[in-house]
Amino acid sequence: MPKELSGNSSNSELAMQLIGVLNKEASLFETFLELLEKQQKALVKNDMDALNSVTETQREKIIEANILTKKRENLIAQFTPGEGADEDFSISRIIKLVSDGQAGVLERLRSIILDLNEKMMRVRTQNEMLINRSRENIMKTMELFSRIKAPDNGYREAGKRNSSQTSLAWDRRA
Secondary structure, three states: OOOOOOOOOHHHHHHHHHHHHHHHHHHHHHHHHHHHHHHHHHHHHOOHHHHHHHHHHHHHHHHHHHHHHHHHHHHHHHOOOOOOOOOOOOHHHHHOOOOHHHHHHHHHHHHHHHHHHHHHHHHHHHHHHHHHHHHHHHHHHHHHHHHOOOOOOOEOHHHOEOOOOOOOOOOOOO
16 A cells, blocks of 8 residues: 555645644754753853843743644644544654655654754753752752851850850851
């Protein structure tokens, strides 16, 4: 049986449109990866201006990604399945329905997108770790500050002054 369904050239046209959308998604994923790497550098350098700029650009790209996702889902929903096929379509399933040339392009795009997604998840995890470590350091610093006691000149048992001062502050003037 030929790869392209006989009497159904609409699948071929849909495949071309799908290839266009997947190309745009792959390009967008590359941009996301670059933004995550810029975000990581800004986190390490504690560059709030760069971090805010990257975050704003990420928001814009997320909107674009949502639009492309809807287009891709609409295109996939329009494919005509072969006889006996269920209605759950994926790129893998579509590859079986289109010509060899289109199938090769779709396979390559799927591979690129999966690879980019894996790289983005790795960088995102690293960024998350940097943020969490920073939060932990802030919490530890706040704990240290909370342990610094002000002088207590009050009297204790037997009329003696409290001589045990726990001060973690270091007088740098000395």
